[in-house]
Amino acid sequence: MIDLFKYCPHCGGTVEKKAILDDTQLRHVCNSCQAIHYLNPKIVTGVLPIAGDKVLLARRAIEPRMGFWNVPAGYMENGEKVEEGAERELWEEANARVKNIRPHLIYSIAAIHQVYMLFRGDLVDATFSPGIESSEVKLFNESEIPWNELAFTSSAVCIKRHFENQKNNSDKVHLEHYIHTKNL
Ligand SMILES: [Zn+2]
Structure with a gap:
């Protein structure tokens, strides 16, 4: 599935999927403000x-x-x-x-x-x-x-x-x- 979550809703920065400490899943992390965005069903x-x-x-x-x-x-x-x-x-x-x-x-x-x-x-x-x-x-x-x-x-x-x-x-x-x- 195409990943449509490209921009941070907090600051508009670009997001990237990254490994987070103690998390089993890759998460969308903002490259500017570092906010972690959890996308769930x-x-x-x-x-x-x-x-x-x-x-x-x-x-x-x-x-x-x-x-x-x-x-x-x-x-x-x-x-x-x-x-x-x-x-x-x-x-x-x-x-x-x-x-x-x-x-x-x-x-x-x-x-x-x-x-x-x-x-x-x-x-x-x-x-x-x-x-x-x-x-x-x-x-x-x-x-x-x-x-x-x-x-x-x-x-x-x-x-x-x-x-x-x-x-x-x-x-x-x-x-x-x-x-x-x-x-x-
Ligand atoms: Zn941001």
Whole structure:
């Protein structure tokens, strides 16, 4: 992956990856002010809303993957709990609320430095509508899921594991990492 972190956010100086005493990783160090910049993965949080044998998906109105369907999710903000972030994203993308939110899938995509923390929750009522980042919001049962029109592999894994859980009457939490959708 191309290293896009080239300039120090403190002083604008150039940065270089260097070995730091007692650190196992190379770190970005500013050549001018010597500040050490720790770059760590981002957390994407989201919740799959459940209504009986159906789940609620949102069609993306923004890039990347505009027009594709997704489990409502987005980057966690500073100052919120991970489940609050999931509920906020659901509200922003689908104007929907869930209760009984519970952990469902921890999904690492090491190559792009993301960790998805996805929940399941029970849709509180049938009032939902597209938020500003969505063009459509819809309930799907398992046979209706648009598998070839899902935005991200995280959504495909999340939905698949949900229906498996539901068949097994289970709340099993799944720990997975990126695989190509064709191998699901
Ligand atoms: Zn600097």
